[in-house]
Amino acid sequence: MTTGAESKMRRFLGKFGIYFVLILTSVIVVFPFYLTVLTAFKQPADARNFFLALPVKWSFDNFEQVLTRGGYWDALKNSAIITVIATFGTMAINTILAYFLGRNQHKKFFNFAYYFFIIGIFIPFQVVMIPLVILGKGLGMLNLQGLICMHIALSFPTNVFLMTGFVKGVPRDVDEAAMIDGCGPIRTFYQIIMPMMSPIIATTLVLTVLGVWNDFTLPLVVLQKDKTLPLFIYNYRTKYITNFNLAFAAYTLSMIPPMVVYLFCQKYIIKGLASGAVKG
Known part of the structure; x- marks a missing residue:
């Protein structure tokens, strides 16, 4: 006792x-x-001190050098274009795809398609990297446009898994009521189901933005001339030395856009993740 x-x-x-x-x-x-x-915020001389010590003098010189260095604004523009278009394309395709998969998974074709998409979760990127580059070269897609298409394609497994799970948790009575009111499947999705999917859409949107914005490997093997922010920051590392002050200043600047996106969507993220991963 x-x-x-x-x-x-x-x-x-x-x-x-x-x-x-x-x-x-x-x-x-x-x-x-x-x-x-x-x-x-440290000056180069402070880098020799203990790495956790506060700067002797707080300085914005590192940020000024990053912003005025040639190539930064082009890299920022490329990253912004790739992230915005890839995220929009991902949301536009995956939301409606998840709706039809979730509502028709009792049919063999849709059930096969669902598992065909989510099996990509278990395939490491390193396995498909070389075939992807060879295919992109053959199609003339080793450029920004090709990179955007690849990001959209590689986002399917995780997003379809989360969104389909969420859709399967929405009662079918909603669709039946809309059908009685004269709505077809497309109208039902855009006017009724899609607003209800806002938590999982916000979640996948943030995950997609972070994944595309911070990606280093795919732009490295795909882009031949253009650079994204991660590739630009990588230039601060040379064969013999890494300029940590400038590199970390560039890291800090690159964190701002995804943090802004996260702050706008944070109230939906936990709810969307829990619903998408558990329901169904």
């Missing part, structure tokens, strides 16, 4: 364990961000 003291001790240890894990996780997440911002 458990005494009152033992019960209190168990509750205390349970709370202590929870808070310990939360604090440890927070430190792991915040530490790289802290180090990035701290280094971005």
Whole structure:
């Protein structure tokens, strides 16, 4: 029989364990961000000091050099164009695809199509990288337009999985009521189902923006002349030395756009992830 003291001790240890894990996780997440911002404001002479030490003098010179260095604004423009178009294309295609897959998964063709798409989750990018480049070269798509198409195609597995799971959780009575009112499948989707999908759309939108904006490997193997921000930042690393001050200043600047997107969509993200991954 458990005494009152033992019960209190168990509750205390349970709370202590929870808070310990939360604090440890927070430190792991915040530490790289802290180090990035701290280094971005350091002058080159401060780099020889302890890496966690505050700057002797806070300076914006690193940011000024990054912004005035040739190629930054072109790289920013390319990253913005690729991210916006790829995200829009992904949302436009995957939402309606997930709706028809979720509503018709009892049919063999749609069930096969669903598993055909989500099996891509288990295939590492390194496996398809070389065939993708060979195919892109043969089609003349080793450029910005080809990169956008590849990003859209590679986003299918995760987005279809999350969105289809969400759609399967929406009662079919909604579709039947819309059909009685004279709505066809397309009109039902755009006027009724799509607004209900706003949490999972916001979630996949943020995941897509982060994935495309921060991607380094795919632009590296696809683009021949143009550069994105990750490729531009990579130029701060040479054979013999890495200019950490400028590189971290560029990292800090590159974090701003996705953070803005996340702040606008944050209230939908947890709800959308939970609904998309669990329902169905």
